[in-house]
Amino acid sequence: MKIRALCVMKNESDIIEQTLSDALRWCDEIFLLDNGSDDDGWQRVQSMSKLEPRIIPVGCDLTPFHDGIRARLYNANAAKAAGGDWWCRLDADEFYVDDPREILVKTPDEYFSVWSASISYYFTDIDAERYFASPDLFNDDVPITEKCRYYLNHWSEPRFFRHDPTIGWQHTDGGFPRAVWSRPAAPMRIPIRHFAYRSPTQIQKRLDTRRTSPGMPSEFSHEMVKEWAMSVTQVRNVGYFAGTPDETVPDSWKSRIVPAAALDYDAHDGVLVINEDLMPPIPQPWSPFKVWAMRIRSELKRASIVPSGRWRS
Template identity: 35%
Template sequence: MTRIHAICLAKNEGDVIAETLQFASNFCHKIYVFDTGSIDNTWQQVQKAANDIIIPFRYEKVSNFHFGLRAQVFNAVRDSFEIGDWLYILDADEFLAENPQKGISIAEREGAQQINTTQYNFHFTDVDWQHYQRGLDSREYPIAQRRRYYRFTNIEQRLFRIDTDTIWPEYTDADNPIGYLRPLKGTKKPKKCSYRIPNCHYQYRDPEQIQQRLKTICAAREVNQHNFIHYQLLDMDLNWQRYIVPSHQLNYYNNDRIFQIPLDERIAIFKERFGTRDFFRFDFLAG
């Protein structure tokens, strides 16, 4: 079976990081975790979960978030990769909806070096808020049981095949003010796999976590205005309740790997993102 090496940056994800790492360890050969300065119990959870697969790589307070931090991990463990292995960019609050070996098999048949994910963002809704106020929401339950309402958000680059000319610069420059999003394949663009892996993203889990997330992002933006560019409104307002989404505007997920991308959602995202620098990350014909 093809080996998968994951790199995970984490900050203040203590309520979900153990679940994320345990889930990813089902298909990863190694998972390297870099805690960039959590003030909750994230790093303790990572250390507690440590084993032959889950590697607590480093804890370091980082004021200026940038993608070069992932590159630092990659370059530090590069010698443990073999040609043909896959690098997986793992966010601390995401769960692939299926084993990535299926996508890897397709990619290898196609001679592709990159596999993208179809991102489904799960939200804290009015229904969840009602349950929370009645004491019916608990972090003791898996996040996939607690948050069921989602919408399609974008396509993201998540898996990359390692080759002799795979590099990942650690520096930032004028064209990449927060570093290089992904490893580079020499001077050539990597060929993308035709198949995309569905990915469940739980950014908004409960009131305390959402408020802490907003503070963390706001602090990162104060250091570098290019960080989290899609959160510019945070410069003025840190009220977590702005992120409660009416459930009727979302799709309900039955944990059956069947996702919906209604046409009106695609049109709305197209209008919202047209002309922005990250517009290339969106694919409005994804199905």
């Protein structure tokens, strides 16, 4: 069994080396596509690939970002896979808590995909105090786990799917092949640490990139949210991220500061809070309506209409 990861990146220089080093614990190959970075992240990837052949820079695609861009990576490399192999959608800011190989090797053949339990880390008021007191604590060379300690698990979506030469993946299918939504998914989830908001410099770059992207607003409307802190704080009460849509992406990184008291704390003791009630249920093949609805829900996440949370019938 081989695991091949598909990663699309843009302006991830502060974290991409850490992400790839962590993924090499369990990946046999990592295919990367750059979507027009203007930092030195792509150069870092190329340097790593010279020392580690499992890291494979495929090239640059300057078209406006859309979720289906990952199909290009898959179609260019699908012929290398064989029966029993798995494909992973590896985001450039995600780290796997455990070795996913241990779960995948035990996944019964009747299941086509495996979903994540996304542990989302936020930049908090406590982090802001630390930053203003000592900005160096959030430099790029500081390990990501030392910069980000406050999180909330409130989302889940597919992350792995089996290789099947009979399925196709068109760019119009979105972030996953259509088969992911129509075939059975395993009942267990693989925990992932997701570091989307890591430091004031990175958050500002993230907001600026999305605000000026040709892909706005369709692909980045999930950043167009008013009262961000309140939306995150209320997740536990209402069961989902009830963000009020805004007309544009905010101008300042300070808009992304969240009260630490509303989140869980990662003490690096191996204990993480997984909120099954805040994650959408994994759709099962005997419920075609849920399969359809979960696909729609995942797409609406990007529009901040139903970004995350428990299932609502």
